[in-house]
Amino acid sequence: MRAAQVTAFGGPEAVIVTEVPRPAPGPGEVLVRVQAVSVNYVDLVVIAGRYQFVPPLPFTPGKGPAGIIEAVGEGVTAWAPGDRVLAMAEIGSYAEYTLAPANQCYRLPAAMPFTEAASMALAYDTAWFALRERARFQPGETVLVLGATGAVGLAAVALAKALGGRVLAGVSSASKAQLALDAGADAIIDLSQPDIRESLRAQVKEVAGAVDIVIDPLGDIYFEAALRALAWKGRLVVVGFAAGNIPTLKANYLLVKNIEVSGLQISDYRKRVPQDVAACFAEIFSLYERGLVKPAPATVMKLDDVAQALAMLRDRAVNGRIVLTP
Numbered sequence: 001m002r003a004a005q006v007t008a009f010g011g012p013e014a015v016i017v018t019e020v021p022r023p024a025p026g027p028g029e030v031l032v033r034v035q036a037v038s039v040n041y042v043d044l045v046v047i048a049g050r051y052q053f054v055p056p057l058p059f060t061p062g063k064g065p066a067g068i069i070e071a072v073g074e075g076v077t078a079w080a081p082g083d084r085v086l087a088m089a090e091i092g093s094y095a096e097y098t099l100a101p102a103n104q105c106y107r108l109p110a111a112m113p114f115t116e117a118a119s120m121a122l123a124y125d126t127a128w129f130a131l132r133e134r135a136r137f138q139p140g141e142t143v144l145v146l147g148a149t150g151a152v153g154l155a156a157v158a159l160a161k162a163l164g165g166r167v168l169a170g171v172s173s174a175s176k177a178q179l180a181l182d183a184g185a186d187a188i189i190d191l192s193q194p195d196i197r198e199s200l201r202a203q204v205k206e207v208a209g210a211v212d213i214v215i216d217p218l219g220d221i222y223f224e225a226a227l228r229a230l231a232w233k234g235r236l237v238v239v240g241f242a243a244g245n246i247p248t249l250k251a252n253y254l255l256v257k258n259i260e261v262s263g264l265q266i267s268d269y270r271k272r273v274p275q276d277v278a279a280c281f282a283e284i285f286s287l288y289e290r291g292l293v294k295p296a297p298a299t300v301m302k303l304d305d306v307a308q309a310l311a312m313l314r315d316r317a318v319n320g321r322i323v324l325t326p
Contacts, residue, residue: 002326003095004306007058009049012310015061015094017303023092023099025073030102032085036118037065037093038298039309039322040151041242046091047310053267055091062093062324064121066114069105076102084108086117086281088125088270094306096326103274106281109289119295119321120155120284126266127155128280130215130237131163133269134262139164141212144189144204144229146170146222148180151321152239154296156215157183159284162292168208170200170222179319183296191222200225215239223247230259238263298323 001022004015025031043061045051069083079085079102086108087093087100108117130152131137143160147153148169160167161184169180170189177188187207193199200222204211210231216223219241227236227249238261241247249261270277287293298321301309309322 001096002303003060004062004303005058005060006047009047009057011048012044012307012314014047015307015310017306020060020095022097025071025076025099027074028076028102029073029099030069030076030079030085030087030105031071032065032067032087032089032098032100032105033070034065034093034096034098034326035067035114036323036325037062038118038121038123038151039306039313039324040064040122041240041313042122044310044314052265053090060092060095060098062095062098063090064088064118065093065098065100066108066117066121070097072102078102079105084114086121088121088277090267094303094324096303101274104270104277106278106285109285112285112288115298115300115323115325116295118323119298122266123151123155123321124159124284124293124295125277125280126152126239126264127159127215128284129266129269130156130239130264131159131213132280133276134237134264135213135215135235137163137165137213140166142166142168142208142210142231143213143215144168144170144211144226145185145215146191146226147172147217147242148183148185149176149319150217150242152217153215154179154183154320157185158293159287161185162287166208168204168211170226176319179296196221196225197228201229204229210234213237218243219247220245221247224249227253227259227261230257233258235260235262296320300325
């Protein structure tokens with residue numbers, strides 16, 4: 001089968017497409033014939049060898065494929081060949097076939113295209129856990145989403161709105177504002193304004209007073225700025241550091257305003273509480289079937305173009321998601 005391979009850690013140029021043996025499912029596993037898989041920022045970190053789980057070389061990167069079950073391993077009774085699933089494989093999905101744990105597969109709605117399912121993977125589940133589990137979102141609360149035109153950002157905007165929240169979208173330029181508005185944002189917060197430490201809070205104060213929840217995939221200078229915009233008993237969830245630097249925090253600020261900062265590493269939920277992830281996707285797919293959420297149109301590219309796709313993601317040369325199809 002054809003698959004992307006990394007033989008030495010590095011940038012997108014380290015990924016080549018070649019022929020490798022097709023894997024066979026072991027006990028508790030399924031073999032998925034990949035129909036679509038999203039390109040994710042975390043893949044760049046894995047390929048560079050800087051992720052918290054460093055796979056042994058050589059390996060095939062790629063997480064969260066959508067496809068059709070080709071075969072099942074010993075002990076698997078919940079799935080059968082022909083089932084359409086979203087599979088939460090940690091690596092191996094930039095390929096024509098990949099393995100996934102049977103308890104980390106989720107049945108797709110009949111009307112959901114594979115490209116839309118792949119576009120939702122790793123974004124909607126991350127946003128769901130950030131909102132539902134870490135931030136304890138309640139209908140009527142105001143949510144500020146930083147990096148609102150990234151994959152997780154757009155998912156958080158759409159989910160918060162569908163679940164009954166008021167949503168402020170933090171965007172890096174006015175040209176990206178419409179994408180966030182189309183996803184359901186009620187107002188735009190311009191993250192390109194000077195003196196973001198003061199200007200972010202001033203913008204929030206003008207449109208909402210303060211926010212109950214911040215979803216932060218950016219870090220860097222935006223973390224502190226957003227923290228200052230939280231209401232009393234507000235909650236900020238750290239999802240990533242796409243803007244570069246990892247910020248630090250003076251704990252006295254938490255005490256003075258009775259606010260909380262928590263983090264989300266979605267892979268741990270899949271490993272430790274797969275039943276909670278199943279509940280997550282059940283709600284996401286229900287919202288999709290009711291027309292309350294829909295992923296933004298993705299840029300669809302071929303598996304052979306994986307290095308180019310990763311470079312485009314690294315260089316922020318595309319809005320929304322990139323999805324690869326074998």
